[in-house]
Amino acid sequence: MAMNAFEIKKQICEVGHKLYAKGFVAANDGNISVKVNDNEFYCTPTGVSKGDLTPDMIIRIDATGKKIEGKLNPSSEIKMHLRVYQERPDVRAVVHAHPPVATAFTVAGVELDQYILPEAVLTIGNVPTCEYGTPSTMEIPDSLMPFIQKHDAFLLKNHGALTVGNTLQKAQFTMEEVEFNAVICKHARELGGVEEIPCEQLEKLMELRKKMQIPGRHPGCKTCKNLGTENCRCKHNCDKGDKKAAAPAAGDAALVAEITKKVMEALGR
Numbered sequence: 001m002a003m004n005a006f007e008i009k010k011q012i013c014e015v016g017h018k019l020y021a022k023g024f025v026a027a028n029d030g031n032i033s034v035k036v037n038d039n040e041f042y043c044t045p046t047g048v049s050k051g052d053l054t055p056d057m058i059i060r061i062d063a064t065g066k067k068i069e070g071k072l073n074p075s076s077e078i079k080m081h082l083r084v085y086q087e088r089p090d091v092r093a094v095v096h097a098h099p100p101v102a103t104a105f106t107v108a109g110v111e112l113d114q115y116i117l118p119e120a121v122l123t124i125g126n127v128p129t130c131e132y133g134t135p136s137t138m139e140i141p142d143s144l145m146p147f148i149q150k151h152d153a154f155l156l157k158n159h160g161a162l163t164v165g166n167t168l169q170k171a172q173f174t175m176e177e178v179e180f181n182a183v184i185c186k187h188a189r190e191l192g193g194v195e196e197i198p199c200e201q202l203e204k205l206m207e208l209r210k211k212m213q214i215p216g217r218h219p220g221c222k223t224c225k226n227l228g229t230e231n232c233r234c235k236h237n238c239d240k241g242d243k244k245a246a247a248p249a250a251g252d253a254a255l256v257a258e259i260t261k262k263v264m265e266a267l268g269r
């Protein structure tokens with residue numbers, strides 16, 4: 001049931017149109033690729049808006065990025081796609097876009113690592129932020145390497161996002177999931193704060209993920225390296241008894257002490 005060349009090209013165009021319609025790509029931003037076999041890939045050309053893609057514009061390249069077929073030229077960002085295919089034989093499609101809210105998280109230096117929505121927990125888990133790199137150089141492909149084996153979604157610092165999948169639709173849906181998760185997280189922060197899904201509930205979702213046999217890689221329910229230690233960022237979720245009371249209370253106490261000190265100083269005492 002392999003798709004023929006025209007069907008693949010058409011599907012790439014449709015995904016491009018959706019990315020553009022959703023505002024995930026400005027001007028000629030973003031790129032999409034699909035793997036046919038180890039030395040054959042279809043990808044979007046450079047210099048064309050994803051909203052204007054037509055099947056005749058899609059090009060075919062080999063594993064080194066050399067054009068096999070097509071009038072236009074491949075995007076310089078195709079290097080990161082090829083690197084992903086090299087490192088992850090399970091990946092058949094890669095989508096790169098600049099979804100505005102998720103991208104803003106990287107600009108603000110805020111991690112998109114909170115487990116807040118069951119759907120996002122099931123499909124992507126936390127989304128790592130890859131170190132900043134100059135577009136079109138090997139810096140961006142290299143920046144993916146620390147995370148590539150454990151994740152299907154990545155944020156590129158001060159740049160955008162990259163998602164992968166065993167199908168093009170999966171990679172596209174993952175991109176939508178990343179942005180939706182970022183939008184909800186931003187709204188929640190604006191409304192006063194984020195309440196994460198507690199650990200025991202996350203474990204249930206991880207079980208469900210196994211049962212549903214969701215394809216792709218996932219960082220797991222907890223990625224905190226300091227789990228069980230003083231520095232554990234998810235401690236408030238793990239403490240069975242007094243959930244999330246400990247950490248914020250300590251913060252409040254410190255704040256009160258600081259304000260008291262400032263007030264006393266201002267009063268000259």
Ligand SMILES: [Zn+2]
Binds near residue numbers: 030077096097098
């Ligand atoms: Zn980009």
